[in-house]
Amino acid sequence: xxxxxxxxxxxxxxxxxxxxxxxxxxxxxxxxxxxxxxxxxxxxxxxxxxxxxxxxxxxxxxxxxxxxxxxxxxxxxxxxxxxxxxxxxxxxxxxxxxxxxxxxxxxxxxxxxxxxxxxxxxxxxxxxxxxxxxxxxxxxxxxxxxxxxxxxxxxxxxxxxxxxxxxxxxxxxxxxxxxxxxxxxxxxxxxxxxxxxxxxxxxxxxxxxxxxxxxxxxxxxxxxxxxxxxxxxxxxxxxxxxxxxxxxxxxxxxxxxxxxxxxxxxxxxxxxxxxxxxxxxxxxxxxxxxxxxxxxxxxxxxxxxxxxxxxxxxxxxxxxxxxxxxxxxxxxxxxxxxxxxxxxxxxxxxxxxxxxxxxxxxxxxxxxxxxxxxxxxxxxxxxxxxxxxxxxxxxxxxxxxxxxxxxxxxxxxxxxxxxxxxxxxxxxxxxxxxxxxxxxxxxxxxxxxxxxxxxxxx
Amino acid sequence: xxxxxxxxxxxxxxxxxxxxxxxxxxxxxxxxxxxxxxxxxxxxxxxxxxxxxxxxxxxxxxxxxxxxxxxxxxxxxxxxxxxxxxxxxxxxxxxxxxxxxxxxxxxxxxxxxxxxxxxxxxxxxxxxxxxxxxxxxxxxxxxxxxxxxxxxxxxxxxxxxxxxxxxxxxxxxxxxxxxxxxxxxxxxxxxxxxxxxxxxxxxxxxxxxxxxxxxxxxxxxxxxxxxxxxxxxxxxxxxxxxxxxxxxxxxxxxxxxxxxxxxxxxxxxxxxxxxxxxxxxxxxxxxxxxxxxxxxxxxx
Numbered sequence: 153x154x155x156x157x158x159x160x161x162x163x164x165x166x167x168x169x170x171x172x173x174x175x176x177x178x179x180x181x182x183x184x185x186x187x188x189x190x191x192x193x194x195x196x197x198x199x200x201x202x203x204x205x206x207x208x209x210x211x212x213x214x215x216x217x218x219x220x221x222x223x224x225x226x227x228x229x230x231x232x233x234x235x236x237x238x239x240x241x242x243x244x245x246x247x248x249x250x251x252x253x254x255x256x257x258x259x260x261x262x263x264x265x266x267x268x269x270x271x272x273x274x275x276x277x278x279x280x281x282x283x284x285x286x287x288x289x290x291x292x293x294x295x296x297x298x299x300x301x302x303x304x305x306x307x308x309x310x311x312x313x314x315x316x317x318x319x320x321x322x323x324x325x326x327x328x329x330x331x332x333x334x335x336x337x338x339x340x341x342x343x344x345x346x347x348x349x350x351x352x353x354x355x356x357x358x359x360x361x362x363x364x365x366x367x368x369x370x371x372x373x374x375x376x377x378x379x380x381x382x383x384x385x386x387x388x389x390x391x392x393x394x395x396x397x398x399x400x401x402x403x404x405x406x407x408x409x410x411x412x413x414x415x416x417x418x419x420x421x422x423x424x425x426x427x428x429x430x431x432x433x434x435x436x437x438x439x440x441x442x443x444x445x446x447x448x449x450x451x452x453x454x455x456x457x458x459x460x461x462x463x464x465x466x467x468x469x470x471x472x473x474x475x476x477x478x479x480x481x482x483x484x485x486x487x488x489x490x491x492x493x494x495x496x497x498x499x500x501x502x503x504x505x506x507x508x509x510x511x512x513x514x515x516x517x518x519x520x521x522x523x524x525x526x527x528x529x530x531x532x533x534x535x536x537x538x539x540x541x542x543x544x545x546x547x548x549x550x551x552x553x554x555x556x557x558x559x560x561x562x563x564x565x566x567x568x569x570x571x572x573x574x575x576x577x578x579x580x581x582x583x584x585x586x587x588x589x590x591x592x593x594x595x596x597x598x599x600x601x602x603x604x605x606x607x608x609x610x
Numbered sequence: 611x612x613x614x615x616x617x618x619x620x621x622x623x624x625x626x627x628x629x630x631x632x633x634x635x636x637x638x639x640x641x642x643x644x645x646x647x648x649x650x651x652x653x654x655x656x657x658x659x660x661x662x663x664x665x666x667x668x669x670x671x672x673x674x675x676x677x678x679x680x681x682x683x684x685x686x687x688x689x690x691x692x693x694x695x696x697x698x699x700x701x702x703x704x705x706x707x708x709x710x711x712x713x714x715x716x717x718x719x720x721x722x723x724x725x726x727x728x729x730x731x732x733x734x735x736x737x738x739x740x741x742x743x744x745x746x747x748x749x750x751x752x753x754x755x756x757x758x759x760x761x762x763x764x765x766x767x768x769x770x771x772x773x774x775x776x777x778x779x780x781x782x783x784x785x786x787x788x789x790x791x792x793x794x795x796x797x798x799x800x801x802x803x804x805x806x807x808x809x810x811x812x813x814x815x816x817x818x819x820x821x822x823x824x825x826x827x828x829x830x831x832x833x834x835x836x837x838x839x840x841x842x843x844x845x846x847x848x849x850x851x852x853x854x855x856x857x858x859x860x861x862x863x864x865x866x867x868x869x870x871x872x873x874x875x876x877x878x879x880x881x882x883x884x885x886x887x888x889x890x891x892x893x894x895x896x897x898x899x900x901x902x903x904x905x906x907x908x909x910x
Contacts, residue, residue, distance in 0.1 A: 212692055295874045295882050296867045304882075308889055315896065322903070348900065349907025356903050363899040370892045377885075547720050 164593030165431070171327060173428040174582045174589065178332065189575060192568040199565020202558045203278065211281040213558045219543055220536045220553040225279035227529040228563050230403075232272035232570070233306070233382050234524065237404070238411025239265025239313050240375030241448075244368045253440055255588045256432045260418050261411075262317040263583070267573035268414075269310045269378075271566045276303070278562055298384045309371075309378045316367045318346075322360060323587040326350035339580065379403045386531065392474035393535035396463075402455040409448040409495075410524035413517040416441045418574070420514035422583055432584050435510060442508030445520070449499035456495065474538040482552075483534050486526055494523020644719060649709040656708030660733045667840035668789060670738025672806075673731050675838075677724070678739070686742035692720050698743040710736050738840060752776065754785050756835050756847045760820075767820035767853055771835035773810050775842070784814025788839040792818055795832035795848065825861070826854035 165173075206213050216223045242261035246254035277283050293300040329343040329350075350356060380400035387399035396402070416438065423433045463471040464479075478487045498516045501507040507516065533553050537543075543551055555563075577583070660666050674686075683689040686697035695702060702710075714732055717723030724732060753776040761768040769792060775785040788810050793800035804818030824831060831854040836846040865875045874882075 210691075292871075294871055295878060296869075301882070304886065308886070311893065312889070315893065319896075319900075348904040350903065351907045353906060356906050359899045359903050359906075363896040366892055366896055370889060374889060545722060545726060547717060547722055549719070 164595075165589075167590055167595055170589050170593065170595075171331065171586055173431060174584050174586050175328065175332065176428050177426055177578060178328070178580060178582065189572070192572045192575065195568040196565050196572065199561050199568065202561035203565070206558055206562065207283065213556060215549075215553055215556050215559065217550045217553075218546065219539060219550055220533055222279075222532050222536060223553055224529065224555040224559045224563055225275055227532040228525070228566065229272050229275040229279070230382055230528040230532065231410070231525045232268045232275060232566070233379055234403070234407035234410050234528070235414050235521075236265045236269035236272060236309070236313070236411075237375055237379055237407035238415055239269075239316070240371050241408050241411050242415055243316060244371050244375070248368055252592070253436060255592060256584045257415060257419055257437060257441070258588075259317070259321070259583055259585050260422065261415050262313065263574050263577050264411075264414050264418060264570075266310070266313045266317050267570040267577075269306060269313055270573070271570050273303075273306050273310060274569075275563075275566055276306075278566070298381060298388055301381045302378075302385055305374065305378045305381050309374050312367060312371045312374055316364070316371055319360065319364050319367060320585060320588070321581060322346070322348055322350050323352060324582055324585060326352070327586055328582075342580075376404055379407050386535075391535050391540070392470035392538045393531070395471075396459060398455060398458055402452075402459055405448065405452040405455050406524065406527065409445065409452045410521060412441060412445045412448050413498075413520035413524070416445065416513055416517040417521060420510055420517070422578075423510060429584060432589055438510045438513050439505070439508045442502045442513050445513075445517070446499055446502045449495060449502070449520075453495055453499060456491065470538055470540065474534060477534055477538065478530065483530060487530055490523045490526045490530060494520055494527060647713060647718065649705075649712050653712035654706055654709045656706075656711060658707040658711075658733050658736060660730065660737060662737055664787075664841060666734045667738050667741065669731070670734035670736070671838070671840045673735040674738050677727075678735065681720070686739060694721065697739050703740070703743045707733070707736050707740075710739070741840065752785075752842050754788070754837055754842050754845045755782070756790070756837060756845055758833065758835050758847055758849045760833075760849075760851050760853070762853075767822075768817050769804075769820050769833060769835075769851075770815055770817040771810075771847075772813075772815040773837060773845075774814060784810070784812070785842070786810055786812055786814060788814075788837060788842060790816050791836050791838050793834040793836065794824060795834060800834065820853055823859055824854045825856070825858040827856075828852070829854045829856050 214223060214225075238261050242254055243258045243265075247258060277286050280286060289300060289303055293303070325343050326347040329340070329347040332343065333340065335343075380403065383399040383403035386394040387396055389395070419433055419437060419441065422429050460475065460478075464475050466472075467475065477483050498520050501516060502513065507513060537551070537553065678686075679690065681688075681690040681692040681694040682697060683694075688694045688696035697703075711729075711732055713721075714724045714735070716725075755774050755776070757772045757774070759770040759772065761770060771790045771792070773785040773788055773790060774782040775788075777783055790808050790810060791802060791806055792804045792808070793802055795801075801824075803821055808816045808818060810816045829852045830850055831852075832848055833851055834846055834848045837844065863873070865873045867875060867878070
């Protein structure tokens with residue numbers, strides 16, 4: 153080890169320690185499929201079977217009927233889009249504001265974003281009775297239709313998210329290319345291709361930092377667009393509960409809240425399962441993310457008050473019917489559980505420091521995520537059951553919407569796929585950025601290539 | 611239960627995984643099994659008050675086409691949009707008219723209740739439904755051919771359909787008093803023209819006046835005449851005629867939100883492609899930087 157690196161050690165951890173800590177999960181020789189992965193794969197297999205059956209039989213196997221033509225799938229789609237927005241919140245906003253503590257969790261946020269938005273796109277196709285016609289939206293779609301805008305922006309966001317996940321990872325991949333020489337051939341080849349001849353020269357750094365910055369700026373309007381356009385799918389219809397001018401910001405605020413909760417939950421799982429990570433993800437991160445969750449929660453609460461109080465004050469015929477259904481009617485238990493358990497209580501509890509400790513905040517985040525999901529169902533379904541003309545002369549079951557096992561199996565499959573993508577990712581890539589940790593510990597003096605010097609000397 | 615499960619497995623085509631298979635088979639069973647449908651005695655003994663004649667069969671068919679066909683299928687095999695009862699099975703035909711009448715009125719599961727419908731219509735529908743199981747026993751179904759003629763004189767457009775029934779000896783004779791519906795083909799459901807109450811005269815022909823101002827590509831319209839009679843097998847004919855107009859009277863060439871892609875409002879066109887273009891340019895620029903990064907590392 154050279155004299156420089158020992159100097160650096162005084163200010164923080166050595167490069168060797170950082171790389172070994174963060175690459176440890178990838179180095180691990182355990183190649184056996186974990187119980188966790190098997191569980192996910194099992195859920196996916198059931199989901200795939202249910203989907204094949206649904207495609208062969210038709211959407212009649214779902215509980216969607218004339219009135220509830222958008223059910224669990226579309227609610228789930230909105231939820232996944234909401235979760236994916238975290239990529240822009242944690243990565244772009246916090247990074248551009250140069251908020252240093254967020255550095256170790258940016259990649260967690262980005263991989264959640266990529267996995268969630270990819271599955272959001274797939275969920276739309278799962279809701280189609282004729283998935284073979286999906287290309288028609290590109291071939292014959294009308295530009296005037298918000299559905300075309302939505303499909304466009306979802307794909308755009310997926311593309312940008314993948315780029316923004318990849319770019320900051322290039323220096324790390326280069327480290328893996330140079331150090332993980334005992335890996336299988338295909339894996340080494342993958343690192344070699346993805347590392348793009350990265351040598352950490354000044355010029356390479358300059359180009360990379362500029363590219364990252366451009367993408368950080370580009371992703372923000374696209375992130376706002378993806379969820380605003382998703383909200384327009386509802387808000388452009390003059391129907392009770394959807395006919396709202398604040399639906400765009402209402403959705404974006406809710407998305408930031410559930411996104412923050414998703415990062416906390418993922419952060420906790422990495423924190424709890426990999427002891428080496430505890431040096432990088434600390435109680436400070438949980439504390440700060442907790443504060444962020446309170447902030448986003450308060451903004452969302454504010455929009456909720458607007459969204460329910462204003463029409464509730466007027467109680468126009470259909471709006472009134474819809475709101476009474478939510479407040480005291482058929483949907484009331486779920487509605488109040490969602491509003492209290494998923495919004496008011498978390499915001500209140502997280503105001504206290506002791507609830508921002510890792511385990512309590514993890515549990516609170518799980519509640520926030522679950523109720524964020526039910527909230528999306530409450531946005532989509534009760535409105536459909538409050539049509540302009542009364543529901544008449546239809547079977548009793550069409551008056552309600554209770555998802556079938558097929559819908560549950562297929563929806564669970566998409567959740568399992570999100571988790572599997574994240575799990576797979578952590579097997580091959582460091583979930584905490586190595587070079588950013590190195591930089592935090594003073595290793596960017598004068599250039600990041602010391603990282604490589606150090607490793608080559610080992 | 612096990613027997614049913616075997617049947618399920620036997621009828622399904624592809625076994626992917628035995629486990630998931632049993633799992634979903636159970637789901638299917640759970641969602642489609644109904645207990646026996648017991649009909650009250652007095653309802654069971656109710657007699658069909660109407661007589662089996664052409665008028666009632668036609669009315670029954672009209673009702674069937676409107677309210678039953680979508681689910682139970684055109685020939686009543688239960689093969690429509692939703693899995694439903696098969697009208698040709700012994701289990702179905704073995705019931706009294708009264709039992710069927712009671713069940714239609716009650717409804718169950720996805721089968722709606724028809725209590726709001728006039729009773730006569732239901733009895734007529736039942737009479738027609740009976741013909742689906744054994745058409746020949748109740749009314750001998752005959753075959754027919756249709757010819758369409760277009761006649762434009764004195765600025766009046768007339769469309770005439772001539773129906774010829776095929777006799778037992780193979781010869782053709784004009785079919786009298788049979789119902790013919792006329793349509794113009796369009797996207798989705800075809801457009802009914804001339805009302806739904808057109809019967810052939812003694813010469814087997816029926817005429818309607820053709821509506822003015824129907825838009826079609828280069829004024830061309832696909833006109834259909836369909837035999838819709840309970841005594842005949844379905845028959846129809848489609849002919850093209852240039853009696854339409856290129857553009858409907860209400861049409862203008864303004865760009866509008868509700869029109870197709872050829873008439874997108876300019877502001878929308880510019881915003882949509884402007885945003886996409888801007889983002890794609892940014893992405894392209896970044897990709898070029900990435901290529902540069904790659905080149906910079908070559909040979910080092």
